[in-house]
Amino acid sequence: MQRARSIRQDIDRILVTQQQIADRVSEMANEISAELMSLEGDSEIVLLPIMTGSVIFVADLMRQLPMRLRIDVVTVSSYTGLSKKSQGARLRDKIPESIRGQHVLVIDDILDSGSTIRLIRSELENLGVRSMRSCMLLRKTIPSAMATPCEYVGFDIPDEFVVGYGLDYNGYYRNLPDICVLKADAH
Numbered sequence: 001m002q003r004a005r006s007i008r009q010d011i012d013r014i015l016v017t018q019q020q021i022a023d024r025v026s027e028m029a030n031e032i033s034a035e036l037m038s039l040e041g042d043s044e045i046v047l048l049p050i051m052t053g054s055v056i057f058v059a060d061l062m063r064q065l066p067m068r069l070r071i072d073v074v075t076v077s078s079y080t081g082l083s084k085k086s087q088g089a090r091l092r093d094k095i096p097e098s099i100r101g102q103h104v105l106v107i108d109d110i111l112d113s114g115s116t117i118r119l120i121r122s123e124l125e126n127l128g129v130r131s132m133r134s135c136m137l138l139r140k141t142i143p144s145a146m147a148t149p150c151e152y153v154g155f156d157i158p159d160e161f162v163v164g165y166g167l168d169y170n171g172y173y174r175n176l177p178d179i180c181v182l183k184a185d186a187h
């Protein structure tokens with residue numbers, strides 16, 4: 001019988017360590033709290049994490065936001081199978097109607113081509129939200145990503161395919177605690 005092996009051996013190198021992530025997430029939480037807590041009106045604050053890549057990021061971030069808030073989720077598919085290139089973003093379910101008129105903070109793992117966040121922003125605009133902001137843990141330093149509006153960015157990284165801290169390759173490697181680059185032959 002084959003035994004489970006560690007996914008650590010598939011890593012070429014660590015790009016952002018878990019300590020660097022923790023420090024930066026705290027800074028982002030402070031910045032976001034200051035801004036969202038100064039919003040006026042009766043609207044609620046709703047976090048809208050994009051599944052599945054943002055699952056660890058939102059869990060860490062939201063526990064450092066002290067204000068009253070709700071969370072809803074959306075699922076966007078942008079990769080088919082083993083491709084590392086975006087195939088265009090597609091919304092799996094409708095955005096919950098309950099966020100109409102609310103202040104929405106969209107949360108995602110990485111800004112790459114920008115098609116995911118552009119899709120979500122236009123859906124939110126059509127739905128009619130009170131305000132929207134987006135918060136990305138990572139942004140690739142490529143023209144399409146840098147030209148996409150985004151209020152909060154954790155780290156700017158080079159144009160490489162990364163995994164860990166929620167980011168996957170073909171569904172795997174999300175459980176790595178650091179942001180890593182895989183070896184060329186990993187799968």
Ligand code: IMP
Nearest residue numbers: 053086111112113114115116161162167
């Ligand atoms: P965009 O729509 O091209 O901006 O891509 C955003 C989505 O693609 C993210 O939510 C990720 O799910 C995925 N993605 C983009 N680059 C990477 C990467 O380097 N590693 C893992 N997933 C990625």
Ligand code: MG
Nearest residue numbers: 050051052053
């Ligand atoms: Mg994603």
